Amino acid sequence: QQQVKQSPQSLIVQKGGISIINCAYENTAFDYFPWYQQFPGKGPALLIAIRPDVSEKKEGRFTISFNKSAKQFSLHIMDSQPGDSATYFCAASRDQGAQKLVFGQGTRLTINP
């Protein structure tokens, strides 16, 4: 019940295209769903996060779509750029993020120029 399942494992998108990464969770007590971007040899950096009281959140080219009934959420990267090439992790937490994060398996995104 603590798992967060992420797909796909790897993704190749052409420059300017839309990158979509999906996650599913089981624990309905989760109430905070962040996405992190990680470059090789660096720590994860918070990209965008959502709480279950909204179905969508957009920040620049990044959008989270959240489906509470299906217990799924996804990250959309619009107008994908080569600089977006990185590993992306979804995560989930309780108590609005104050509790430990449960991470998905990660998606290695490659944007071809």
Place this chain on the structure above:
Amino acid sequence: GAVVSQHPSRVICKSGTSVKIECRSLDFQATTMFWYRQFPKQSLMLMATSNEGSKATYEQGVEKDKFLINHASLTLSTLTVTSAHPEDSSFYICSAPTSGGTGEQFFGPGTRLTVL
């Protein structure tokens, strides 16, 4: 966003020695910090929760006597890998949630440990 630092960024040690890794919240106080381990091309695995002024809470399967955690102040947590062996070689990352209800967790830059 808030800043979390780690020191050292990279350490190489001989098998059997102990290594201390520091995690600091630079511009906020953190009563709780989290320690993760990440093997190449894998996700982050939570090792333990560091609590200021009290004992750390370890995840199942993590040896508390091998991975000593001390949360000495509201801005500093340390992880000591005791009697390190080659299988302990990994990328160790800490994180800290900000207070005030935003719930955001910020991660340090990580420490690459190589045990020879």
